[in-house]
Amino acid sequence: MKSFSLLGSTGSVGKQALDVVRAHSADFSVEGLACYSHIELLKKQIAEFSPQVVAVYDEQKAEELSSQVDIDVLSGMSGLVEIAQLESSDTLLNSLIGSIGIVPTVEAIKAKKNIALANKETLVSAGEIVMRLAQKNSVQIMPIDSEHSAVFQCLNGERREDIHKIVLTCSGGPFREQRDLSTVTKEQALKHPSWNMGKKITIDSATLMNKGLEVIEAKMLFGVDYDDIDVVIHPQSTVHSLVEFKDKSVMAHMGPADMRIPIQYALSYPSRFAHAASSLDLSSIGSLHFSSPDLDRFPCLTYAYDAGKQGGSLPCVMNAANEVAVNKFLNDEIQFLDIARFIKEKMENHTLIKNPELDELLDIDKRIKNE
Amino acid sequence: MKSFSLLGSTGSVGKQALDVVRAHSADFSVEGLACYSHIELLKKQIAEFSPQVVAVYDEQKAEELSSQVDIDVLSGMSGLVEIAQLESSDTLLNSLIGSIGIVPTVEAIKAKKNIALANKETLVSAGEIVMRLAQKNSVQIMPIDSEHSAVFQCLNGERREDIHKIVLTCSGGPFREQRDLSTVTKEQALKHPSWNMGKKITIDSATLMNKGLEVIEAKMLFGVDYDDIDVVIHPQSTVHSLVEFKDKSVMAHMGPADMRIPIQYALSYPSRFAHAASSLDLSSIGSLHFSSPDLDRFPCLTYAYDAGKQGGSLPCVMNAANEVAVNKFLNDEIQFLDIARFIKEKMENHTLIKNPELDELLDIDKRIKNE
Numbered sequence: 001m002k003s004f005s006l007l008g009s010t011g012s013v014g015k016q017a018l019d020v021v022r023a024h025s026a027d028f029s030v031e032g033l034a035c036y037s038h039i040e041l042l043k044k045q046i047a048e049f050s051p052q053v054v055a056v057y058d059e060q061k062a063e064e065l066s067s068q069v070d071i072d073v074l075s076g077m078s079g080l081v082e083i084a085q086l087e088s089s090d091t092l093l094n095s096l097i098g099s100i101g102i103v104p105t106v107e108a109i110k111a112k113k114n115i116a117l118a119n120k121e122t123l124v125s126a127g128e129i130v131m132r133l134a135q136k137n138s139v140q141i142m143p144i145d146s147e148h149s150a151v152f153q154c155l156n157g158e159r160r161e162d163i164h165k166i167v168l169t170c171s172g173g174p175f176r177e178q179r180d181l182s183t184v185t186k187e188q189a190l191k192h193p194s195w196n197m198g199k200k201i202t203i204d205s206a207t208l209m210n211k212g213l214e215v216i217e218a219k220m221l222f223g224v225d226y227d228d229i230d231v232v233i234h235p236q237s238t239v240h241s242l243v244e245f246k247d248k249s250v251m252a253h254m255g256p257a258d259m260r261i262p263i264q265y266a267l268s269y270p271s272r273f274a275h276a277a278s279s280l281d282l283s284s285i286g287s288l289h290f291s292s293p294d295l296d297r298f299p300c301l302t303y304a305y306d307a308g309k310q311g312g313s314l315p316c317v318m319n320a321a322n323e324v325a326v327n328k329f330l331n332d333e334i335q336f337l338d339i340a341r342f343i344k345e346k347m348e349n350h351t352l353i354k355n356p357e358l359d360e361l362l363d364i365d366k367r368i369k370n371e
Numbered sequence: 372m373k374s375f376s377l378l379g380s381t382g383s384v385g386k387q388a389l390d391v392v393r394a395h396s397a398d399f400s401v402e403g404l405a406c407y408s409h410i411e412l413l414k415k416q417i418a419e420f421s422p423q424v425v426a427v428y429d430e431q432k433a434e435e436l437s438s439q440v441d442i443d444v445l446s447g448m449s450g451l452v453e454i455a456q457l458e459s460s461d462t463l464l465n466s467l468i469g470s471i472g473i474v475p476t477v478e479a480i481k482a483k484k485n486i487a488l489a490n491k492e493t494l495v496s497a498g499e500i501v502m503r504l505a506q507k508n509s510v511q512i513m514p515i516d517s518e519h520s521a522v523f524q525c526l527n528g529e530r531r532e533d534i535h536k537i538v539l540t541c542s543g544g545p546f547r548e549q550r551d552l553s554t555v556t557k558e559q560a561l562k563h564p565s566w567n568m569g570k571k572i573t574i575d576s577a578t579l580m581n582k583g584l585e586v587i588e589a590k591m592l593f594g595v596d597y598d599d600i601d602v603v604i605h606p607q608s609t610v611h612s613l614v615e616f617k618d619k620s621v622m623a624h625m626g627p628a629d630m631r632i633p634i635q636y637a638l639s640y641p642s643r644f645a646h647a648a649s650s651l652d653l654s655s656i657g658s659l660h661f662s663s664p665d666l667d668r669f670p671c672l673t674y675a676y677d678a679g680k681q682g683g684s685l686p687c688v689m690n691a692a693n694e695v696a697v698n699k700f701l702n703d704e705i706q707f708l709d710i711a712r713f714i715k716e717k718m719e720n721h722t723l724i725k726n727p728e729l730d731e732l733l734d735i736d737k738r739i740k741n742e
């Protein structure tokens with residue numbers, strides 16, 4: 001029986017994590033749940049999964065829910081942290097969206113919880129601090145992103161020093177073949193060709209910033225140089241990522257584009273549990289296609305490599321700027337191409353802090369979001 | 372420093388194994404060499420690799436060589452066995468062609484040598500006996516075939532009970548797209564589209580019997596049911612094989628079509644040594660193609676599944692019949708399509724022995740070859 005707490009239970013990954021629990025109810029126990037504000041769904045989840053305690057980030061919504069359920073309802077960041085550190089949980093599954101996920105991850109690591117991580121910002125903005133802390137506390141960080149889960153699986157039984165190159169696959173997003181991106185609408189950008197995901201990550205996939213964030217995450221998780229992380233466009237999302245070793249052997253992870261598989265793996269590791277998806281049938285797929293990313297049309301990918309290579313506070317700046325820009329785009333305040341321009345400007349105007357403390361990073365994040 | 376003996380040093384795999392030693396001379400020591408009859412090349416190998424002792428299967432050629440070199444030259448099957456059991460070797464690399472490779476493998480296992488196995492017949496004809504013996508002697512069987520090496524690598528760090536399916540890739544051979552195979556010549560059959568290999572295996576690739584033998588080997592090496600071993604046509608030979616796990620995750624092994632990579636892996640395992648091949652560049656490859664095998668045009672694949680499922684002495688019969696038929700074809704005694712007919716006839720005329728001893732299998736093999 002694996003016991004875990006789930007931050008972001010009403011989001012896309014959170015709901016799919018609970019699908020996994022439903023399919024393997026004898027194997028998992030959900031100790032705590034938390035969401036940002038979607039209390040209607042959280043209430044149903046409480047009824048179905050009987051957690052010990054829940055948290056709602058939004059104070060008012062927390063109060064509202066509290067009057068409707070029999071269990072403790074915590075609130076605010078302290079509520080998220082309490083769920084993250086829950087005594088009875090072995091593992092924290094963090095699928096919060098945005099930099100709000102950083103502090104709960106850090107506090108869970110300090111409480112020696114293993115981390116199933118779907119919150120990219122934790123590793124992008126504060127990756128060095130988080131990975132150092134995880135090592136110090138002998139805590140396992142299990143990636144949930146299909147790409148990093150793929151790399152993690154390719155490295156099963158292998159030695160890190162034998163890695164030659166990590167190759168992250170990228171669907172290319174909905175605009176892979178569209179030459180002019182100046183007329184892109186929000187509705188178009190929200191239609192991801194292969195994965196069923198939340199809004200923020202879907203827009204990030206359309207700008208390729210998602211892949212940029214993943215490049216930085218891969219660097220943090222697997223400790224390779226940025227020059228040894230490649231991105232290849234693979235519209236079918238059948239190959240989830242690859243690792244080349246120094247003998248030029250390449251291990252690739254493939255499978256259905258179903259997020260429940262990497263979520264389940266992060267929770268079941270080192271075991272694998274059965275999953276009901278159809279088997280991969282390469283003969284019916286026929287062909288798998290690969291090409292290079294177009295960095296002219298998708299400059300966000302370049303910005304991410306730049307931010308990663310310069311390091312320090314710059315990835316945090318880039319990430320915060322991206323969150324702000326995506327929100328503006330989703331609120332119809334800026335155009336699609338303005339997202340990259342906005343990020344570039346924030347990065348250029350930033351004075352680099354080489355070895356920032358967590359508090360400094362959180363301040364930077366807050367400042368950019370309040371500007 | 373890994374010390375090993377090499378049976379079949381003048382054949383295609385043997386020569387490539389010595390290429391590997393050349394590239395990593397500080398890591399490998401060649402203790403013994405053996406070949407069938409090609410003493411001119413063996414003489415050069417003795418000069419370059421300074422083995423302690425060599426063997427030549429052909430008695431007359433052994434005598435001839437003995438007068439030209441300073442070291443002991445053994446001969447016959449007893450010579451091969453002595454090389455296979457050499458005290459100073461940790462590992463036997465067996466790249467003999469045909470059923471002549473069975474006894475040396477068995478004797479090396481009894482002497483507790485790890486086996487780097489390129490001799491398919493060992494596992495096809497006597498797989499159950501050999502695998503039982505390997506387990507009893509705690510001996511590791513490292514496959515050298517690119518397909519089985521791929522599967523072995525896909526299983527790194529995984530549990531056998533989590534395997535759902537093994538998928539062996541198959542180039543399809545030179546006649547993949549040729550409708551009428553009645554006019555196939557020896558020269559056409561010897562032109563393999565992607566791998567540089569010996570004559571026997573190249574013909575086997577043209578009939579798809581090679582894949583059939585590999586299906587039986589996979590069953591023996593990895594202990595899965597025949598119904599859980601699939602074959603998929605993949606002309607580019609970029610994906611060397613795949614394993615699907617019960618969570619529908621698929622691990623695939625890819626890489627350049629260079630036999631020296633799996634040979635090196637079998638010798639360096641569990642480490643990986645550097646290899647000079649170019650990195651896999653999926654963007655330049657562009658597309659990977661997959662389709663189902665055509666069992667009507669290539670019945671040998673069906674015969675192999677049948678032989679494997681019935682088990683007992685039948686795979687040995689099939690293998691011996693195939694060796695005879697390929698020889699006849701290479702000697703212009705029969706046509707290409709006669710190979711499958713010959714095998715089918717021998718299989719149909721055989722009275723199955725359910726649990727044969729090794730001697731019975733060797734007798735069957737000899738009898739079919741002398742008929």
